[in-house]
Amino acid sequence: MRVIFNEEMRQVxxxxxxxxxxxxxxxxxxxxxxxxxxVEAAQDVIDGDQAIDRLESxxxxxxxxxxxxxxxxxxxxxxxxxxxxxxxxxERMGDLSRHIAEAVRRSYPDSPLPxxxxxLFGKMQDFLNDMADRLVAMLADRDTKVAERIIVDDDQLDxxxxxxxxxxxxxxxxxxxxxxxxxxxxARFMERIGDHGVSAARRVVYIVSxxxxxxxxxxxxxID
Amino acid sequence: MRVIFNEEMRQVxxxxxxxxxxxxxxxxxxxxxxxxxxVEAAQDVIDGDQAIDRLESxxxxxxxxxxxxxxxxxxxxxxxxxxxxxxxxxERMGDLSRHIAEAVRRSYPDSPLPxxxxxLFGKMQDFLNDMADRLVAMLADRDTKVAERIIVDDDQLDxxxxxxxxxxxxxxxxxxxxxxxxxxxxARFMERIGDHGVSAARRVVYIVSxxxxxxxxxxxxxID
Numbered sequence: 001m002r003v004i005f006n007e008e009m010r011q012v013x014x015x016x017x018x019x020x021x022x023x024x025x026x027x028x029x030x031x032x033x034x035x036x037x038x039v040e041a042a043q044d045v046i047d048g049d050q051a052i053d054r055l056e057s058x059x060x061x062x063x064x065x066x067x068x069x070x071x072x073x074x075x076x077x078x079x080x081x082x083x084x085x086x087x088x089x090x091e092r093m094g095d096l097s098r099h100i101a102e103a104v105r106r107s108y109p110d111s112p113l114p115x116x117x118x119x120l121f122g123k124m125q126d127f128l129n130d131m132a133d134r135l136v137a138m139l140a141d142r143d144t145k146v147a148e149r150i151i152v153d154d155d156q157l158d159x160x161x162x163x164x165x166x167x168x169x170x171x172x173x174x175x176x177x178x179x180x181x182x183x184x185x186x187a188r189f190m191e192r193i194g195d196h197g198v199s200a201a202r203r204v205v206y207i208v209s210x211x212x213x214x215x216x217x218x219x220x221x222x223i224d
Numbered sequence: 225m226r227v228i229f230n231e232e233m234r235q236v237x238x239x240x241x242x243x244x245x246x247x248x249x250x251x252x253x254x255x256x257x258x259x260x261x262x263v264e265a266a267q268d269v270i271d272g273d274q275a276i277d278r279l280e281s282x283x284x285x286x287x288x289x290x291x292x293x294x295x296x297x298x299x300x301x302x303x304x305x306x307x308x309x310x311x312x313x314x315e316r317m318g319d320l321s322r323h324i325a326e327a328v329r330r331s332y333p334d335s336p337l338p339x340x341x342x343x344l345f346g347k348m349q350d351f352l353n354d355m356a357d358r359l360v361a362m363l364a365d366r367d368t369k370v371a372e373r374i375i376v377d378d379d380q381l382d383x384x385x386x387x388x389x390x391x392x393x394x395x396x397x398x399x400x401x402x403x404x405x406x407x408x409x410x411a412r413f414m415e416r417i418g419d420h421g422v423s424a425a426r427r428v429v430y431i432v433s434x435x436x437x438x439x440x441x442x443x444x445x446x447i448d
Contacts, residue, residue, distance in 0.1 A: 064305055071295035081288055084308065169401050177393050177404070184408040 005070045012062045012083060019055040019090045020139045022048065024132035026097035027193060031125035033101050034186065035118065039108040045101035052094035059087040079207050086203045093196045096189045103182055112182035114175035117167060124160045124190050127153075131197045138201060144208050147201035151213065157194040161187050229294045236286045236307060243279040243314045244363045248356035250276065250321035251417060255349035257325050258410065259342065263332040269325035276318035283311040303431050310427045317420045320413045327406055336406035338399035341391060348384045348414050351377075355421045362425060368432050371425035375437065381418040385411050 026045050033042035063084050066072065072080055103112045113121060131150060138146040164187040167173060168180055175183065206212045250269050257265035287304050290296065296304055327336045337345060355374060362370040388411040391397060392404055399407065430436045 060305075064301065067291060067305070068297045068301055073292045077288065077292055081291070081308065084305065085312065088309065088312070165405055168405060173401075177397075180401070180404055181389055181392060181408050184405050185412065188409065188412060 005066065005072060005076055008062070008066055008070070009076070009079065012059055012066070012080075015055055015059050015062070016083060016086065016090075017136075017140055019052060019059065019087065020136045022052050022055065023090045023093045023097070024136050026052065026094050027128050027132040030097040030100040030104075031128060033104045034112070035122055035125060037104050037108055037111045039105055042101035042104040042108070045097050046105070049094050049098040052091060056087045056091040060084060063087075075210070078210065082203045082207045086200055086207075089196050089200045089203065093193050093200075096193045096196070099189050100186060103186055107178070107182065112179060112186060114173070114179050116172050116174060117164070117179075117183055120160065120163055120167060121186070121190075124157065124164075124187070127157050127160065128190060128193055128197075131157075131194065135197055135200060138204055142204065142208050144205050147204045147208075150201035151198050151205075154194050154198045157191060161191040229290065229296060229300055232286070232290055232294070233300070233303065236283055236290070236304075239279055239283050239286065240307060240310065240314075241360070241364055243276060243283065243311065244360045246272065246276050246279065247314045247317045247321070248360050250318050251352050251356040254321040254324040254328075255352060257328045258336070259346055259349060261328050261332055261335045263329055266325035266328040266332070269321050270329070273318050273322040276315060280311045280315040284308060287311075299434070302434065306427045306431045310424055313420050313424045313427065317417050317424075320417045320420070323413050324410060327410055331402070331406065336403060336410060338397070338403050340396050340398060341388070341403075341407055344384060344387055344391060345410070345414075348381065348388075348411070351381050351384065352414060352417055352421075355418065359421055359424060362428055366428065366432050368429050371428045371432075374425035375422050375429075378418050378422045381415060385415040 026048055029041050029048075030045045032038055033045060063080050066080055067077075070076070106112070111118075131153075134146050134150050137143060138150065164183060168175070168183055173180075202213045250272055253265050253272075254269045256262055257269060287308050290304055291301075294300070330336070335342075355377075358370050358374050361367060362374065388407055392399070392407055397404075426437045
């Protein structure tokens, strides 16, 4: 049984790796679309989201099959249940990348952001691009060190998120009302992608170590 | 085994009913806090959120115990896996209610909304209050008719959400920049509560009927 479990679990893990890499591409491409603005890149993200949704369905179906046929316990069970939640988290990151792309497409050929917001959103995107790389590496290597870096560094994104509000409230702001609405939504989408990255990192720490950092009282935060 | 499963599953179902009723209270109280503004109501929502988080942890732990000890298959397995996802959805609705309450507390004694936005947000809140009642009834009775009403009616909330942007862009708008930011965030939080209500309704349809409406291609939307 154990051998069969490992073999079938490896197939699920392969799909999770594919999902992480598809989400990583969506995050990067949505950022390129936003900072261009690049409407072709935006369309790529929108078109690519259904493939991420299909990967989630496939992972969920395989996990339910595994539970039904192998009745895993202990560590194996923890892996399957955490994988179910990890798949939902990645699917949501794909949705949020699509929302960013849809905002770009809506305002194209104009940018949804005024020029003075470009540098700040560039910094947020650099952060998300690094996180996207880490998510892929974390999952491929089940690397808790990388996972812990993702969890700890999230404060930096929250800080940049706060700065977007300060910019919108400052005299520096030249944007239209529509750009103010887009700035608030886009910054929120990007912050939520970061939150879901933290959530995914916590799942991987739990899978590998059995310790669930999201149960740490100080961490009972907005991560799921 | 089946008898033990039913007995233990009933305990999980009781916790889910408690969770639905706690979330329903959070949604209503957050709305009262927002439309007041009522800072005591806001504080109640913020203080109450950890109880919802604890219920989620309890449901997850019980589901994992059930999977480990009973190795459910077929319908029983579908119920346990769907319950795991349902608990995460309710926990998120609690977080979003807390975000609304935090915005009220931040701007108190002022309202986060200008007077002209009050009627529209009152309509959104009426919708969410009805949905909150339906969620409790749906879960208590495993009533797919109520679930389907929740899924179908969500368009009304999306329409009201769009109207909040139209209001902010209109000449009628008298709010400050900070109120514009709060309007966009608050409307987003309320729309997301509705999306999660739809997600919960779909889980219940799946638990009862085995049909997963979220797999319907036209429904591959932003619901989780």
